[in-house]
Amino acid sequence: MTTHQYTNHDVAEHLRLIANLKEIKGEGRFHYLAFRNAAEVVDSLGEDINDIVAAGKLTDLPSVGKGVAEVITQFLASGDSDLAAKLRDQVPISLIDLLAVEGLGPKKVARLWQELGITTLDELKAAAEAQKIRQLKGFGAKSEEKILKGIDLLARRGDERTPLGVARPAVLGLIADLKAALPDDAITAIEPAGSVRRWKESVGDLDILAITPRPAEVMAAFCSLPQVRDVLWRGETKSRVRLKDGLECDLRAVAQKHWGTALQYFTGSKQHNIELRELALKQGWSLSEYDLEATGRGDAPAGEKRHFAAEEALYEFLGLDWIPPEMREARGEIALARTHNLPRLITTADIQGELHGHSNWSDGKATIQEMAEAAIARGYKYWLLSDHSIGLGVTGGVDSEKLAQQRDIVEELNQGWADAGVDFRLLLGVELEILADGRLALTNDVLAKLDVVVASIHSSLRQDRETITRRALNAINNPHVDILGHPTSRMLSRRPPTEIDMERVMRACAETGTVLEINAHPVRLDLNDVHARRAVDLGCKIAISTDAHRPQHMDFIEYGVAVARRAWLTSENVINTLPWDKMQQALK
C-alpha cells in the first residue's frame, strides 16, 4: 500500500515558496505568477498528486509545464527542489515573513533588504523604531508608522481565515445596520460579494457591493458603524474598515448601470475573473468592473462600451450560461458554461429530510418530539434520530436497551402523525462510535434493528494515517453501517483534519455502497467541497445533514448544500433528496 510522505498542500506550499522568493528576487512577473497559479491548481485538486505523478499525467494539469513538473517531482521524492535550493542561496528565506506585513510587497521588501540589510521582522521593527526607514527614497514617517502597526497586527492576529459560519452572519448584520443608518432612498441595492457569496468555507475578508445615487453618504455611514474599529481606506466609491472582531470589510459603491459587471467582478474568484477577462479579450473586449470596452481587435470599433445591469446579461454576451457563484473557482466551469453543460446544482428546496441528528438522550438539547416537529415545520418528509452510541465518554450514549426504548417512542410518534394525516416519518438510527481500536461500539444484531446507521470517529484523532484509515475502513466494510459521518473530523479554525487517507476511504465507500456525509454544521463542513467532488467522481453517494443538536441547528442545512454546490453536485448525487422509501432503497 502506498503511503505518501507529502500531500497536495505540501506541494502547493513549496510552489508558493518558490513564487515568493522569485518575486523578491525581482524575476519577471510571469515567471513567479506561473508558480503561484500552479500552486492554486494543486491545492484544489481532488486527486492525490502522488498518483498523478505515478501515472505520468503531471503536465496534463493546467498551469503545469516542464519547469513546474520538474519541481513537483523532485519535491515529492526528497522534500525539496533544486530550484528552491538555488533561490534560498540568493534570497534570505526570512524575507518571506516580511511579505505578510500589510503594505509591504516584494519590491519594498527587496529594497529594505538590499539598502538596509533587513532580513527579519525583528530587524524591520528595530529599523522602523530607529527611524532609519525614512532615509530610503519613497519611504516616509507614515511608512514607518504603518510598518510598526502591521507588525503588531501580525503578532496578535496571525494570518488565520474566518469560518463562513462567522463571516456570513457578520456581513449580513453589517448590511442590515448600514441600511438602518441611512434614509430609504440612499441604497438601491446591496449584496454580499466575494468569498461569502461563493460560500467558501472560510474567508479572508468581507466584501459588500451597493448601488447608490449618493456614494459619499453611504461611505460616511459605513465608516461610522458601531462594529468599526479602524478605517483603513476611505475613498469616493470604496472604503475598507477593520471591525472590532479583527475582520476586515470592503464596501464598494457603484451606479445602477454597472451592477452586472461590478457584482461579477467583486464575487470573484480572482482566478475565475482572470479567465473571464482573457475570454473577453479573445472576443475583442476588455472587461472591467464597470463595463466591457472594445479593444478594436474584434468586430466593434475601439472604445465602444457595453453596460450590464445584471450578471446574466454579461455572461450571455460572452457566450456563456450564467455560472452560479459557488462554481466560480476556475475549475473548468467556464468551459462548461460555453458548451451549455453546467450541472443543475442541488438547492435546499431539494432536501427531503435529514439523516443525522441528536436528542437529549445523548448530547442534544431538545426532546425527540421537539426535534421531529422542527423537521416537520421545515417541510421535511423524514428525519433520522441518531443519538451517540455508548463508547463516547463525554455523552451518556445509547445502548441496546435505550435504543429499544427509543423505538417505542418513535413508533408512537409516527402513529400519531399517521393518524393526523401528516406525511412524515421519524426514523430510528444511531451515531455509532468507531472505537480507537477500530471495533464498533454496538453489535451487529443491535444495528440490524435500526433504520439507518451513521458511523463516526470522535476520539484518538491523532492516530497515524494507516491506523485511522483502517479504523474507518472497518466501519465502511460492516454491512449495517449505512453512512460515514463527518469523515475527517476537522473543526474549522479549531483543529485540523485527521491524517485519514480519503482516497482509500472514498474508494471503499464506492465499492460497498456506503454513503459519505457532508456534515452541514458550519464548524465542520466535512466532507469539504474538494472531497465531495472527488467522492462523486468515484461513484459515491452523498448525504447532507446538519448533525442538529437543537432545532435551530437545522438552519445550517444551507451551509451543507453550499458545500455540495461548490462540489458541482446535483440532487441525483444526494440521497436525502429522495422520498423516504427510495432513500432507504439507496442504502446498502
Added chain:
DNA sequence: GCCGTTTTCGGCCCGACTGTTTTCAGTCG
C-alpha cells in the same frame, strides 16, 4: 514559466487607493 478558435512566439486582467510624489510606483483585491 505557460499556453494556443489569429499564435510554437509573443502575449499574459484591471482599477482604486496610499504615500510619496510634482506625475507615479507599489500594493491590494
